Amino acid sequence: MSHVSSASHKQMPKLLVLVAGGCLTSVVGGIVSPVLPEIVEQLQPDPRWAGMLAGMHCLTIAMFAPLMGILADRIGKLKVLIPSLIFYAVFGVAGALMPDFLPLLLTRALLGAATAGIAAASIGIISNMYEGDERARVLGYASSIFAITSIFFPLLGGWVGSFNWRYAFCLYAVGLPIAFCATLWLREEPSQKSANVLPGKQKELLQTLQAPSNLTLFVALLLTSGIFYVVIIYAPLHFKAAIGADTLLNGMILASRAIGAAIISALGASRLAKRLGAAQAISLGFVLMAVTLITIPHVEQIYLIFAIAVTFGSGFGIVMPNLYNALAEVNQPEVRSSVLAIGNGASYLGQFLSPVFLGPLWKHGGITVFYVGAAVSIITAILALKQDKALRN
Numbered sequence: 001m002s003h004v005s006s007a008s009h010k011q012m013p014k015l016l017v018l019v020a021g022g023c024l025t026s027v028v029g030g031i032v033s034p035v036l037p038e039i040v041e042q043l044q045p046d047p048r049w050a051g052m053l054a055g056m057h058c059l060t061i062a063m064f065a066p067l068m069g070i071l072a073d074r075i076g077k078l079k080v081l082i083p084s085l086i087f088y089a090v091f092g093v094a095g096a097l098m099p100d101f102l103p104l105l106l107t108r109a110l111l112g113a114a115t116a117g118i119a120a121a122s123i124g125i126i127s128n129m130y131e132g133d134e135r136a137r138v139l140g141y142a143s144s145i146f147a148i149t150s151i152f153f154p155l156l157g158g159w160v161g162s163f164n165w166r167y168a169f170c171l172y173a174v175g176l177p178i179a180f181c182a183t184l185w186l187r188e189e190p191s192q193k194s195a196n197v198l199p200g201k202q203k204e205l206l207q208t209l210q211a212p213s214n215l216t217l218f219v220a221l222l223l224t225s226g227i228f229y230v231v232i233i234y235a236p237l238h239f240k241a242a243i244g245a246d247t248l249l250n251g252m253i254l255a256s257r258a259i260g261a262a263i264i265s266a267l268g269a270s271r272l273a274k275r276l277g278a279a280q281a282i283s284l285g286f287v288l289m290a291v292t293l294i295t296i297p298h299v300e301q302i303y304l305i306f307a308i309a310v311t312f313g314s315g316f317g318i319v320m321p322n323l324y325n326a327l328a329e330v331n332q333p334e335v336r337s338s339v340l341a342i343g344n345g346a347s348y349l350g351q352f353l354s355p356v357f358l359g360p361l362w363k364h365g366g367i368t369v370f371y372v373g374a375a376v377s378i379i380t381a382i383l384a385l386k387q388d389k390a391l392r393n
Contacts, residue, residue, distance in 0.1 A: 013185055014129075014185065014186060015126065015129070015138070017178070017181050017182050017185055017186055018122045018125055018126050018186075019122075019126075019142050019145050019146075020178050020181070021081060021085060021118050021121075021122045021178055021182065022118070022119070022122040022123065022126070022142060022146060023145060023146055023149040024085070024088060024115070024118055024174070024175055024178065025115050025118055025119045025122075025146075025344075026146040026149055027149055027153040027154075028057050028061075028092075028111065028112070028115050029054045029055070029057065029058075029229070029232055029351070030153050030154045030157065030232070030254060031092075031153050031154070031156075031157040031168055031169070031171050031172065032053065032054055032095075032157065032168060032169075033054050033154060033157075033232050033233065033236055033250070033254055034154050034157050034158035034161055034168070034236065034247045034248075034250045034251035034254060035157065035158070035161035035165035035168050035247050036050070036053060036054055036233070036236055036237070037236060037237060037240045037247070037250070038161065038165040038247060039053060039104075039165050040053075042165070043100065043101045043104070044101075045101045050359070052105065052355055052356075052359070053101070053104065053105065053108065054229075054232060054233050054355070055229060055233065055351050055352045055354060055355045055356075056105050056108040056109050056112065056352070057108045057109065057111050057112030057115060057348075058112060058225075058229075058348040058349065058350075058351035058352035059109065059112065059348075059349070059352040060109045060110070060111075060112030060113045060116065061112040061113070061115050061116045061119070061344070061345060061348035062345040062346070062348045062349035062352060063113075063116075063345070064112070064113045064116035064117070064345075065116040065119060065120055065341045065342060065344050065345030065348065066338070066341055066342045066345050067116075068080055068084075068116045068117045068119075068120035068121070068341055069120040069124065069337050069338040069339070069340065069341020069342060069344075069345075070205075070338050070341075071120075072117075072120050072121045072124050072337050072338075072341070073124070073334075073335070073337045073338050077120075077121040077122075077124050077125050077337065078121070078182070078186055078187075080117045080120060080121040081117065081118060081121035081122060081125075081182060081186075082179050082182050082183055083117070084114045084115070084116075084117025084118045084121065085114075085118060085175045085176070085178050085179035085182060086175065086176065086179050087110070087113075087114035087117075088111065088114040088115060088118060088172060088175035089172055089173045089174070089175035089176045089179070090114075091107050091110040091111040091113075091114055091172075092107075092111050092169060092171075092172020092173070092175065093169055093170055093172050093173050094107045094110075094169075095107040095108065095111070095166075095169040095172075096166040096167070096168075096169035096170055097166075111172070112348070114175075116341075116344075116345070116348075119341065119344045120337060120340075120341035120344065121337075123324070123337075123340050123341070123344065124336065124337025124340060124341065125337075126138065126139070126142065127139075127328045127336050127337070127340055128333055128336060128337070137270055139270075139321045139324055139325050139328070141265075142321075145262075146265075148258065148262045149258075152255070153171065154250075154251040154252075154254040154255045154258075155248075155251045155252060155255045156171060156251075157171060157251060158247040158248045158249075158250060158251020158252070158254075159247075159248055159251065161247045161251075162246065162247045162248050165247075205335050205338055208331060208332075208335055208339065209339065209342065211330070213326075213330045214327070214330065214331070214339060214343075217323055217326055217327045217330075217343060218342065218343055218346040219346070219383075220282070220319075220323055220380065220383075220384065221323055221324075221327075221343050221344075221346045221347040221350065222346045222347065222349055222350035222353075223350060223376060223380045224286075224316070224319050224320060224323065224347065224350065224380070225347040225348065225349075225350035225351045225354070226350035226351065226353055226354040226373075226376065227286075227289055227293070227350075227354075227373050227376055227377050227380075228289075228316055228350075228351070229350070229351045229354035229355070230293065230354060230358065230369055230370060230372075230373035231254075231257060231293070231296075231309075231312060231373075232254065232351075233354065233355055233358075234358070234362055234369050234370070235250075235253065235254070235296060235309075236250040236253070236254070237362070238296065238297070238366075238367065238370075239253060239305070242300060243300050243302075249302075252306075253305055253306065253309050254309070256306045256309040256310050256313070257309040257310065257312055257313040257316075258313055259309075259310050259313060260309070260310035260311060260312065260313030260314035260315075260316075260317060261313035261314065261316050261317035261320075262313075262317065263314070263317070264313075264314045264317035264318055265317040265318075265320075265321050268317075268318070269281070269317060269318050269321045269322055270321070270322075270325070272284070272318060272322075273322045273325075278322050278325075278326055279384050279385055280385065281318055281322055282318065282319050282322050282323065282381075282384045283381040283382075283384040283385050284315075284318060284381075285314075285315040285316065285317070285318030285319035285322075286315065286319060286377045286378070286380050286381035286384065287315070287377070287378070287381050288311055288312070288314055288315030288318070289312055289315035289316060289319075289373075289374075289377045290373075290374040290375075290377035290378045290381070291311070291374075292308045292309075292311045292312040292315070293312070293370045293371070293373045293374040293377065294370065294371065294374045295308055296308060296367075296370045297367035297370055297371075323343075324340065324343065327339060327340060327343045328340060358372065358373075
């Protein structure tokens, strides 16, 4: 982080704890995705709803993210962050003990509620620690670290799950040491407390949320995550059927997707936006995702599968940090945590809706889901270009 100011370097320990917490939100589904075929095989849910296991937490994140964001602005972000980290570990590990599909879905729903609290508090604090270009760079670095984490945990989840799929759920226990570090090292800043959204300003917040720029970005986040989850849910199922991929290989494929996201988020996302403009950079990212989705059903060579996954991750790594930075840029600090939390909720709503709409298509049409995801990606790329003013940062 050589471009970050010397004052910002003093906040590095605090930033590392916050990023560690934020990383947990990026691996909620990634831990389970490599073992999803084994869970489906053992618990025998309806194929139409099997993808809900990887996406159930997304519904409760979408439901609770706005509430957690407002709560974080009102009572203090640490009072939301630390309990959420503890519940993340408890509800995540509980999944290993569930005997049937429905109780397992319930633990995933509760895990999502805890994740919403982590996301709302951590991204709110980070976005208020930096401004302007420095915030864009830090968000890019954070996105890169999230992507690197999502390389490691699918690999680890696939390896641990190769012994027994239930063991993969034990990885969620990492929330406990992060909660401990947050208790020791983080302190609520006075400036953050003064930025609380008081009841009298709730009307102003509602008006802010209805701004065209915010609505545009919310929709873009929803669609981006919906496209992303086409790969998370259906690529492992497809590759198991097409090439006999086991949990470890599926974990490696999912992890390679994150390599591209990590590299581009750290080194290229903010630079592309500065050179091309945010809307053009975001559109380019969507086009990359579309091209790779179209090719997935036609490739069986392992090296090409990995190359496609890296390219897909690169597109995603361009889109997401630029969307979040644009959302932070167009909103004032006193409502930023709330708005970013709602944007995060929109993102997870897209992840939840992806298997809801595409599950029946997967059941009856198989690989058609990848073509539909590509079509949505192209449409969103066009919309991004048409909303240049809203996305300009």
